[in-house]
Amino acid sequence: MKIAGFLLLLSGWLLVLAAVMLLAVPASRLCFVLAGVGVEILGLFLVFRAHAPLAGERH
């Protein structure tokens, strides 16, 4: 889950970069940039989940 999370973070960033580089129409660029950020948020959620220890492990 941790690796998947970091891969999603990286993918989201690449999506944002691609949107900036390839799309000229402001509306579509904006959509793809926000989609990229959404992917990053999903990745961040997974990384947080992967690092949250189970209740017994916290002690």
Place this chain on the structure above:
Amino acid sequence: MPATFPALSEVGMAICIFLILLVPLAIAGVALINTGFVRSRSAAHAMLSTLCVVAIAAGVYFVCGFALEGYAGRPMHAISIAGKQWSWLADEKFFFRGLELDGSPASLAALLQIFGVGLAAAIPLGSAADRWRLGASAAAAVLLAGCIYPLFAHWAWGGGWLAQLGVNYSLGRGFIDCGGAGSIQAVGGLNALVILWILGPRRGKYSVEGIPAAIPGHNTVLVLFGCLLALLGWVGLNSAGAILFTGTIPARVVLIAVNTMLSASASALTSLLITRIRFGKPDASLVANGWVGGLVASCAGCAFMEPLAALLIGVVAGALVTFSIQWLELIAVDDTVGSFSVHGLCGLWSLLAAGLFAHVPGAAPGQWIAQVVGIATLLGFVLPLSYGLNLLLDRVLPQRVPPEGERQGMDLHELGAGAYPEFVTYTEDFIQR
């Protein structure tokens, strides 16, 4: 952002040098906050770690940091994509060779960042206090100052591709970050989160059922004094950064100082109000965090926004800090000082807020998209890079102190002596009479 900035007048240079010399007060403030928040048995270790880490970060920045970061208008590596230049790394010489230390904007930027990189490196110390070994924190500072910081700072401040988003893709004026909300605060805050993930929570922080216990800091006075000291440092950081990295005229220092103060005040008062409503009494530690969170939130757009906007940004930062510190504790992220919430989250909020509220003269529409691209870069590139490097470091040099050291306290275990050798606890004082 223009490719280069005009040279400063003599008066402008003098103002800029004075402002830069205020920046170490921000480091002193953060050091006091970090020290006050830890237990008394780790106090000397916390302060010594800050001193060592700041010294190492300055040294590494001198050796290779500036060479990788550079400054707008100076030599840099760039690749051409669809006819646009994407500058990804500076092409300077190591050891400041080729840089005349004569008061030119590039030399002033190098001076500012010798302090700035130290501040960024000191941020994770607060998060990982009470369990992060001195040697490991020094090694992590080398990674930060020699690789992570210069890379992002080049993109944002050194004329890199983020700064050129305005010229290349008509996204506002390109990524703006006057006082280092991204380059210093968010980079330091995300590094703090990475260290927290690698180290795990302090022993005794969570019960077997996973209920977090409060581990109060040993000196709230140090923390609150650190907050006041940090204000001066932040005024210097925001003002000098705005002059050197966005070409702001020195006369706007007045606006920047007002915005910095208002943001910090609004943030601290918001934290105070929230804790007063939730707990019945104001919580000093959360109010202190709110104050610093407000300072951080003021960074990115301080030279380009109205004071009313700074006030609003501070209110949001205060709420963000207060709730996120408590939320992180619930999901087992044991941030001793709250550095990730204060520097990481508020740094990201500051960048976004600059896109929403800043009125940059002569900028094309789409400023906030440039800011979002910068935030996405911090989350999607800087965070994984920092995690990978620190995880590798942990394999070579274990970062967490052994359980015995944690029980003993970092002072005795790592330094051989406590911060308060004459501090004696009389058990009678705790017997109910």
